[in-house]
Amino acid sequence: MFAALMMVGANITSFVPFLVIGGVPITLQAFFAVLAGAFLGSRLGAISMAVYAFIGLVGAPVFAKFQGGFAQILNPTFGFILAFILTAYFTGKIIEKKNSPFNYIFAALIGTLISYIIGPNWMYAAYKIWANAPEAFSYKIVWIWMAFPLPKDILLAILAGMFAYRMQKVVKRR
Secondary structure (H helix, E strand, O other): OHHHHHHHHHOHHHHOOOOEEOOEEOOOHHHHHHHHHHHHOHHHHHHHHHHHHHHHHOOOOOEHHHEOOHHHHHOOOHHHHHHHHHHHHHHHHHHHHOOOHHHHHHHHHHHHHHHHHHHHHHHHHHHHHOOOOOOOOOHHHHHHHHHOOHHHHHHHHHHHHHHHHHHHHHHHHO
């Protein structure tokens, strides 16, 4: 289910094309990666994100802008796909240690931070090494691009933490 949600979340920019800043599509993927880890736990959350990555790498057009295929590894934003696996894993791992509303939100924010560490660094390296960035391209430009989706991702991480905590209580009752 979370692999399917990632597919939908990745392609929201296809319906709203102005949500691409620089080379970075503003998607709902970070939200669903955090939610997968918070709701499914570290192991199953990471597996669901790995399934999503695998489906895209074998050719299904499930990555942002309906892209797919093994060549996507060379895409400057592919680092985010890898980061989402770790995002789900560490979000789930933190929640497994302590089950409290604050911890769910804290774990969601840490998961988002992980995607913001891995994704932009991969993007910078990709542009500098193999994607033929212009001379003026810098690490600062990458972070200017990332500043646009950051508030949305922080807010969605908080909401994902709150939602997952609430859903966990509902599921346990049943």
